[in-house]
Amino acid sequence: MSIFSGINGFIFDLDGTLVNSNGVWESIDRKLMEKNHIMLSDRELHQAAAMTYEEVLEFFCSKGLRYSLEQLRSESNELAEKEYRYNIFLKDGAEEALKIIKARGGKIALSTASPRRLYEPVLRRNCVYGMFDAFITTDEVGADKDHPDIYLKAAEMIGVPPWECIVFEDVLKGIVSAGNAGMVTAAVYDEYSSEDYVTMKQIADVFLMSFRDILPMLMNN
Structure with missing residues (x-):
C-alpha cells in the first residue's frame, strides 16, 4: 500500500x-555577527542556519549578541528579501x-x-x-x-x-x-x-x- x-x-x-x-541563512548570520564583531566558526554558522529565529537568538546571545527577537527578525529578513525574490x-x-x-x-x-x-x-x-x-x-x-x-x-x-x-x-x-x-x-x-x-x-x-x-x-x- x-x-x-x-x-x-x-x-x-x-x-x-x-x-x-539554508545556505542563504548561513551567509546572513555571518554578516550579522561580523557587523557586531562576533566571530563564529563555520560549523556554528552551519548549525544556526537551520534554527528558528528564537533558537538563533538564544544561540547568538550566548556568544555575546545583544539583540531583541524583533531586531533579529527585522535585520535578518531585510537581508533575506532580495535573495528570496531572485536567487x-x-x-x-x-x-x-x-x-x-x-x-x-x-x-x-x-x-x-x-x-x-x-x-x-x-x-x-x-x-x-x-x-x-x-x-x-x-x-x-x-x-x-x-x-x-x-x-x-x-x-x-x-x-x-x-x-x-x-x-x-x-x-x-x-x-x-x-x-x-x-x-x-x-x-x-x-x-x-x-x-x-x-x-x-x-x-x-x-x-x-x-x-x-x-x-x-x-x-x-
Whole structure:
C-alpha cells in the first residue's frame, strides 16, 4: 500500500524542504555577527542556519549578541528579501510533486517560520504560489515547530482531518510534532539538518533524499 493511500492534505515546510535556502541563512548570520564583531566558526554558522529565529537568538546571545527577537527578525529578513525574490530555487523534483498533487485534487498548505514577505516572492518566482490552498506561519499560530499547532492549523485551513494529512519537513522537531498530531510524516533531506539524518530516517514514515523519490508513488496513487 502506498504511503499516500488515504492522504488528501499535503503540508509543506519551506526552508530546507521545498527550497534550497539554508545556505542563504548561513551567509546572513555571518554578516550579522561580523557587523557586531562576533566571530563564529563555520560549523556554528552551519548549525544556526537551520534554527528558528528564537533558537538563533538564544544561540547568538550566548556568544555575546545583544539583540531583541524583533531586531533579529527585522535585520535578518531585510537581508533575506532580495535573495528570496531572485536567487532561491525549489529543490529537485518539488515542482513536479506539487503539480501531480494538484492535478489529483490534493489540498496543499505551506507551514513555515518565514514571513509572507519571504515566502510569497520565492514561491511566485518559482511559479508555484498558485498551487497552494493555504499559508500559515509560526508567528500566526504563536508557537514554534516544537508544537503541532502550525500543522493542525494548516490541516484546518485546507479542510482535511489531521490523519488524512502528510507533513513534509527537513527538521527533526517538525517530524516529531507532526507525528504526535497523528499525521503521516515525510522527512526531506537537507545538508543543514544532516546531523539528525539517522533519527529522522528512523521515526518518519518516509525519508526522501529528493522529491523525485516519490514521483512514481504520487502518479500511481
